[in-house]
Amino acid sequence: MATNQAQKSTFAVKVGLAQMLKGGVIMDVTTADEARIAEEAGAVAVMALERVPADIRKDGGVARMSDAGIIREIKEAVTIPVMAKARIGHFVEAQILEALDVDYVDESEVLTPADDVHHINKHNFKVPFVCGCRDLGEALRRIAEGAAMIRTKGEAGTGNVVEAVRHCRAVQGAIRTLQTMDDDEVYVFAKELRAPVELVRQTKTLGRLPVVNFAAGGVATPADAALMMQMGMDGVFVGSGIFKSGDPAARARAIVQAVTHYNDPKILAEVSCGLGEPMVGIDCRDKNFNSYAARSE
């Protein structure tokens, strides 16, 4: 047998894990018990954070990376991948998460940004990163910084899917516009997007983002999840929608089924029965509404 030259953490391996998560639901959890409920419901991964976004909105204050001890407990409690959130630009929180062996780091606008100008240079890490975006330019800037997975931001903790839909349409609409362009026009389009021209050109060739793209921010029902899937997303993140609802286990199971059978309205009808109270929703047009999505660009 020849000697194997194993290369760890290549970009293919980082993107590869996201490819294995496709067609799945990633659930926000704050404790090992919640992580067990999520795994039992069929989550493909759990996202560890200090407080779910609905509580961050309610309580205010600075939201940070989860306690390292709780992340360890969550890792011990489940066999599925464990992701965890770091503040935007807080590369030391990311270093700690890497040292804890988390499987993916979410550099997230849901936490209070640590650097309101620069994101983390994600090329410096072995652990892969997922980042949020509201449009194509933002997505490609994050990929240029080393993100191996993208999620459209939506508005976390609102239970309102309208912003998730807006950001999904913004990304895909821009890709469709790009595809109709002459190659000579790509340079100015890249300038307008404020994204590297090479990535813009690659996106034009592929007809999609060059990494896996999940939906996030406001998904609260099986129908919301299937909506994002039918719009072309590769999978969904669900935050407060599960553990702020009346029956988290039942709702989590139903959303998982809805993502698999997103194209089958009969099955969607069946899994949408008797789920109890959904989380309370927030109107994103309210005058006092605090947009998390607008915290970074």
Add this chain to the structure above:
Amino acid sequence: MAERDAAEVCIGVLALQGAFREHLACLRKLPRVHAVEVRTKEQLAGVDGLIIPGGESTTMALIAERWGLIPELRSFAAGGSPVWGTCAGLIFLADRATGQKEGGQALLGGLDCLVQRNFFGAQVDSFETQLPAPEPLSALRVSGAAAPAPGADSFRALFIRAPAVLEAGASVEVLAEYRLSPTEAEAQGRQSVAVAVRSKQLLATAFHPELTDDLRWHLLFVEMVRERLRGSSSLRKRGPDSAPAAPERAGSGTRPADLPVVGPSDAY
């Protein structure tokens, strides 16, 4: 191989969760292969062979259980139809698995193996490498639209939170092994683990050929399906026109194209 004479086959890919579209893309590059998504019993009944893709084995098992697919999948494999499991699919096919979630999970079984989930550790330990191609693989020649393999005597293998085969029964043919690094060998108390195995109509790999542009593992499986059809043409369950169409476009019909293969030295 005389491809003109090769039988038309319909291969299903279990599409409950995971990297099923990548497998479909590989299969569709092979001549005389019809590839469909399988989510229901009815779709399963129409295929000659099945691929269980990479993904989260706990998730796939829970969804399969919810729609009563587990017994159907068991009888599909028990009836002699070829099944190939990659990564999570390997865990599905193994008779015994360690590192399960609390309370275990429903498995198909059939492959006389002991498999350990997440053998190589967390994502930071995921890796890729070139492994020597086993004889059945290097004997294959991919033509048509298929890209040639980078080197006929080796293949590119990506291990992503991958399982490994710790023990294989006498009936199981080991197609590929991975030699552990000195630190891994010391921690595990062994020099190597099996990462590709075959037993009659079952094929299982711990790595992901569907994430590379080497189509030989897919061709190897298609040939296993053809072999089976030659041996039992009377058992064939479907007519030539009854293959189920995959429900791929609905809603706004905007599902974008799939991801390309990411090369060993690619980065953005």
